[in-house]
Amino acid sequence: MESGRLFFDTSACRGNNMLFLGDGELSFRGRSMMSMEESSKRRPFFTSPDELFDDEYYEEQLPEKKRRLTSEQVHLLEKSFEEENKLEPERKTQLAKKLGLQPRQVAVWFQNRRARWKTKQLERDYDVLRASYDSLLSSYDSLVKDNEKLKSEVVSLNEKLQVEAKEIPGEPISDKKSEAMPVDIAQIFGMKVVEDRLSTGSVGSAVVDEGSPQLVVDSVDSYFPAENYAVAAVERVQSEEDDGSDDGRSYFSDVFVAPETEHQNNEEGEAMGWWGNMLHNGPPVLF
DNA sequence: TTGTGTTTTATTGCCTCC
DNA sequence: GGAGGCAATAAAACACAA
Numbered sequence: 001m002e003s004g005r006l007f008f009d010t011s012a013c014r015g016n017n018m019l020f021l022g023d024g025e026l027s028f029r030g031r032s033m034m035s036m037e038e039s040s041k042r043r044p045f046f047t048s049p050d051e052l053f054d055d056e057y058y059e060e061q062l063p064e065k066k067r068r069l070t071s072e073q074v075h076l077l078e079k080s081f082e083e084e085n086k087l088e089p090e091r092k093t094q095l096a097k098k099l100g101l102q103p104r105q106v107a108v109w110f111q112n113r114r115a116r117w118k119t120k121q122l123e124r125d126y127d128v129l130r131a132s133y134d135s136l137l138s139s140y141d142s143l144v145k146d147n148e149k150l151k152s153e154v155v156s157l158n159e160k161l162q163v164e165a166k167e168i169p170g171e172p173i174s175d176k177k178s179e180a181m182p183v184d185i186a187q188i189f190g191m192k193v194v195e196d197r198l199s200t201g202s203v204g205s206a207v208v209d210e211g212s213p214q215l216v217v218d219s220v221d222s223y224f225p226a227e228n229y230a231v232a233a234v235e236r237v238q239s240e241e242d243d244g245s246d247d248g249r250s251y252f253s254d255v256f257v258a259p260e261t262e263h264q265n266n267e268e269g270e271a272m273g274w275w276g277n278m279l280h281n282g283p284p285v286l287f
Numbered sequence: 288t289t290g291t292g293t294t295t296t297a298t299t300g301c302c303t304c305c
Numbered sequence: 306g307g308a309g310g311c312a313a314t315a316a317a318a319c320a321c322a323a
Contacts, residue, residue: 066296066317086310108297111310116294118311294319303310 069109073099077106081113 069077080095087095087110096103 068295068318089308105296107309109295112296115311288323290321290323292320292322294317296315296317298315299313301311301313304308305306 069099069101073101077109077113081110085110085114085117 076099077095080091084091087107092103092106092110095101096106099106
């Protein structure tokens with residue numbers, strides 16, 4: 001915008017602290033010029049209240065000079081702005097009279113003040129959102145770390161179990177390990193172990209992850225007795241296939257879900273996976 | 288002193304509302 | 306159509322480092 005102003009210092013304006021053109025102002029295209037002599041006469045930023053009522057003060061003012069409001073004027077305007085940031089015509093006139101300003105100047109001041117307030121408000125909002133985002137990010141990171149840690153624990157426990165199974169080939173593993181081990185694992189994870197009284201006669205439990213080696217393998221090679229684990233799994237998968245409720249997920253993905261939340265999980269858990277279920281449903285329950 | 292960045296005052300043009 | 310609001314911008318006034 002190529003605009004400049006010439007401020008005409010009329011006596012009428014001068015007597016009323018008006019170096020600015022108010023409503024019905026004259027404005028000119030072109031640059032405002034200020035000579036070296038004029039600029040050397042610049043006043044300090046703040047004017048004393050006494051000066052405000054000094055005629056000479058205004059007579060000294062040179063034409064075309066844009067003057068800042070005094071601290072008193074700004075203070076009063078700020079107070080008024082705090083009360084109400086919009087300016088009705090009556091209040092504008094009153095303020096203008098009180099401050100010795102043009103109503104137009106008061107209106108402009110309020111306009112600019114609203115703009116400054118809005119900018120500050122945007123900055124505050126940004127800070128709040130930023131803090132919230134940072135906090136969420138930090139929580140997420142720590143959950144991801146926990147998740148990784150738990151996964152690796154599951155893997156290492158699985159490996160241990162397999163090694164132990166090979167070391168005692170003749171041992172009837174079902175007596176010694178098959179029932180105790182899941183409980184141990186559950187204790188490590190702080191899980192609650194319950195019997196699956198809801199399932200069809202079998203007591204199953206499993207610790208699994210979609211992306212990691214599974215504790216429960218097929219009934220032929222399984223370390224665990226089929227009647228306790230694999231069969232239960234197969235039965236469950238079978239029943240889901242039969243009634244058409246299989247949503248394509250691994251059977252194991254919902255093994256952890258407490259019975260009362262299973263239905264909910266089937267509806268919502270598809271996109272969440274194993275860890276999503278953990279987060280969504282709270283501590284997993286073995287059954 | 289001077290260059291540069293920031294703040295303040297004011298204008299312009301567009302939009303909405305009555 | 307006029308009044309008033311807002312965004313964008315100009316330009317003066319000011320602050321401050323080099």
